[in-house]
Amino acid sequence: MKGLKAKIVKRVEDREQDLIDLCCKLIQAEGENPPGDVSKVASVAEHFLQSEAISYEKFEPTKGHTSIVASIGKTKPTLILCGHLDVVPAGDISHWTFHPYKAEVRSGKILGRGATDMKGGAAAMLMTIAVLKEFENTLSGRLVVASVSDEEAPGPGGTSWLLKNKKLSGDACLIAEPTGYLNGDYSIVAGERGACWLKITAHGKPSHGSRPMLGKNAIFMLTNFLPKLKILEESKVKTPNSAKPLIRGGKTLLRKVARKSGISPKSLTKALDHYTVNVGTLTGGTKINVVPEKCEAEVDIRVPIGGNPDGVEDFVRSILPENFECQVVNRTMPSYTPANAPIIKVLQNHAKKVFGYKPPATFMAATSDAHSFREQLGIPTVSFGPGYEELAHTYDEFVYAEDVINMAKVYVNVVFDYLELRSSDAGT
Ligand SMILES: [Zn+2]
Structure with a gap:
């Protein structure tokens, strides 16, 4: 042999x-x-x-x-x-x-x-x-x-x-x-982590740009809301025991990468066993002197082991203000x-x-x-x-x-x- x-x-x-x-x-x-x-x-x-x-x-x-x-x-x-x-x-x-x-x-x-x-x-x-x-x-x-x-x-x-x-x-x-x-x-x-990709839309009310108080600015509505999603990054998940050696191995590697790139190791290794939130696109408005009626963001939320994309959707819907819509465009389990x-x-x-x-x-x-x-x-x-x-x-x-x-x-x-x-x- x-x-x-x-x-x-x-x-x-x-x-x-x-x-x-x-x-x-x-x-x-x-x-x-x-x-x-x-x-x-x-x-x-x-x-x-x-x-x-x-x-x-x-x-x-x-x-x-x-x-x-x-x-x-x-x-x-x-x-x-x-x-x-x-x-x-x-x-x-x-x-x-x-x-x-x-x-x-x-x-x-x-x-x-x-x-x-x-x-x-x-x-x-x-x-x-x-x-x-x-x-x-x-x-x-x-x-x-x-x-x-x-x-x-x-x-x-x-x-x-x-x-x-x-x-x-x-x-x-x-x-x-x-x-x-x-x-x-x-x-x-x-x-690897999973993903929950969301399209979040705010619906406002158009008005003349000189009298914004008569409308509802959809860009302000959405940009005020999006930072709230960062709460997810602080939430704790329970890592199953059989996944812990992999996370440890991954953290050792990422610490080296962080040192090379001059960023704090902890901020990078966190990405392995926590949620992360990235707003990838933001589009809204039609003209400088019009209060925008609609604003839309695509948000990439990564899901650690122990988390679940369905849980992310439930959470986002639970804090979604009136006149907002949320659509899941990609759902992948860790x-x-x-x-x-x-x-x-x-x-x-x-x-x-x-x-x-x-x-x-x-x-x-x-x-x-x-x-x-x-x-x-x-x-x-x-x-x-x-x-x-x-x-x-x-x-x-x-x-x-x-x-x-x-x-x-x-x-x-x-x-x-x-x-x-x-x-x-x-x-x-
Ligand atoms: Zn490849």
């Missing part, structure tokens, strides 16, 4: 250049979202799978919103590797010191939009299935690699479509999103996979061999595709992939080629061991 695993890792090493080339091709194929057309990127994945003689299904519920689901091995148990093909727009090209879609490799760095988020991870998981194809008969289960659309912005395809239409199922899921920090360590992200889950243990074990340290299991403040797997399939789901938090969605994005290669080395062994572990569980 040990000889076999060494052989598999050796195969990844033999194909390092292929892996770097694949990552570059995925970057060159762009796939900006919005608008979310990833057909060129999906073609790169398809050609690669074809050349490796791996069977796959292609799903395109709306033109250009393509997802490619490849698989090898027997039917049970199944491990899913998942990653998205879309990227956020490159923005103003003049802010880049290199072309975002040329995908140059310089001093060990692969440069370009999506290098970190997450063409590096997508390439690593495609290489994982390619390498394991040769060892298919020795796998104790099935590996599914899902390359999906519509992650960077909501859209008609992507993970939620695949799950809703039962095109994707398994016993655990590993998402190859970037979970590193520049000049820092990688962690395994195993939990979710996590406990730190002692087998998928985390197996990942830590192999990551330690490759990276030289045991990555901690952590909780993050944001929300990702992982919650869909936890909610809709009810399976343990974690993120662990090449790239750095600070570089996602920024100018001059890059990933170290070595990190992409190392991740592929971790993935091949994790797939092998996890399937073996779960198949022996099922047998006892």
Whole structure:
């Protein structure tokens, strides 16, 4: 067995250049979202799978919103590797010191939009299935690699479509999103907050701007009300015991980030186990000399473990003044996979061999595709992939080629061991 695993890792090493080339091709194929057309990127994945003689299904519920689901091995148990093909727009090209879609490799760095988020991870998981194809008969289960659309912005395809239409199922899921920090360590992200996005509207009464006392100014009404929502940030929630190690892991990481950015560590770590309130947009009024009749705000409230988006809605409605309206536009539950889950243990074990340290299991403040797997399939789901938090969605994005290669080395062994572990569980 040990000889076999060494052989598999050796195969990844033999194909390092292929892996770097694949990552570059995925970057060159762009796939900006919005608008979310990833057909060129999906073609790169398809050609690669074809050349490796791996069977796959292609799903395109709306033109250009393509997802490619490849698989090898027997039917049970199944491990899913998942990653998205879309990227956020490159923005103003003049802010880049290199072309975002040329995908140059310089001093060990692969440069370009999506290098970190997450063409590096997508390439690593495609290489994982390619390498394991040769060892298919020795796998104790099935590996599914899902390359999906519509992650960077909501859209008609992507993970939620695949799950809703039962095109994707398994016993655990590993998402190859970037979970590193520049000049820092990688962690395994195993939990995330939920969200309650609200549209709040105040209805006033128009009047001439010279006699505002005769009207009701909707902008004043709403801007007086919005600060009241900050009460939520002070409310205490009860963190379940099994989520506490993840929150502790997340806080240790964020303290380092806070020190680097020169802000108080406490103000940042609070984001892991408290609600936060952000007013994202405010629109109202028609003309300078008219008392505005209507004002509308979009508010992003993040929900910690132990909290509930329904509770947020109830609270907001309970304090909503007369002539106000409130509409929930997105409701996502917080979710996590406990730190002692087998998928985390197996990942830590192999990551330690490759990276030289045991990555901690952590909780993050944001929300990702992982919650869909936890909610809709009810399976343990974690993120662990090449790239750095600070570089996602920024100018001059890059990933170290070595990190992409190392991740592929971790993935091949994790797939092998996890399937073996779960198949022996099922047998006892
Ligand atoms: Zn991403």
